[in-house]
Amino acid sequence: MSQALLAGLSRTTQPQSMVRRFLALDAVVTGGNGLAYLAASGPLGELLGIDSGLLLELGLLLTLYAAGVAWLAGRAQPPALGVKLVIDINALWAVLSVVALVAWLEPSTAGLVWVPMQAAVVAGFAGLQWSALRATTP
Numbered sequence: 001m002s003q004a005l006l007a008g009l010s011r012t013t014q015p016q017s018m019v020r021r022f023l024a025l026d027a028v029v030t031g032g033n034g035l036a037y038l039a040a041s042g043p044l045g046e047l048l049g050i051d052s053g054l055l056l057e058l059g060l061l062l063t064l065y066a067a068g069v070a071w072l073a074g075r076a077q078p079p080a081l082g083v084k085l086v087i088d089i090n091a092l093w094a095v096l097s098v099v100a101l102v103a104w105l106e107p108s109t110a111g112l113v114w115v116p117m118q119a120a121v122v123a124g125f126a127g128l129q130w131s132a133l134r135a136t137t138p
Contacts, residue, residue: 016077018132023073023086026125027066033118034062048115049108065089083133090126094119 037044037059045052069086072078097119101107107115 016136019078019083019129019136020073020075022125022128022132023069023078023083026086026090026129027070027073029121029125030062030069031066034059034064034066038063047108048111050105050111080133080136083129087126087129087133090122090129094123094126097122 037055039059041052041055041059044050045055048055072082072086097115101112101115105111105115
């Protein structure tokens with residue numbers, strides 16, 4: 001991904017700020033998703049055709065994860081190891097989402113759309129964060 005595209009997406013040419021902004025965006029989206037799963041696991045489970053207990057557990061996990069990502073984003077210079085861990089977790093989440101869809105979930109039509117869509121968003125975060133992190137190293 002080009003430096004100019006990253007700068008446009010993050011509205012800064014400072015690589016460290018890019019990393020922080022992409023982490024912050026990840027935290028907001030992931031936290032919102034987690035809170036939605038926590039607050040409405042029953043109705044969302046029915047809509048998506050996914051067990052509400054699983055959504056409740058994922059909601060807790062995502063909310064805690066988002067808090068950690070937000071903490072990292074709030075640091076003036078997030079440590080590269082922490083950012084790499086977020087990137088790896090995001091990539092793993094994207095892959096496991098697709099595996100779960102194929103291997104054991106039996107979602108509704110809405111779930112068949114939602115699961116790959118959220119996997120693509122998470123993979124996108126991983127890509128943006130990785131590109132921004134690479135830009136911080138000469």
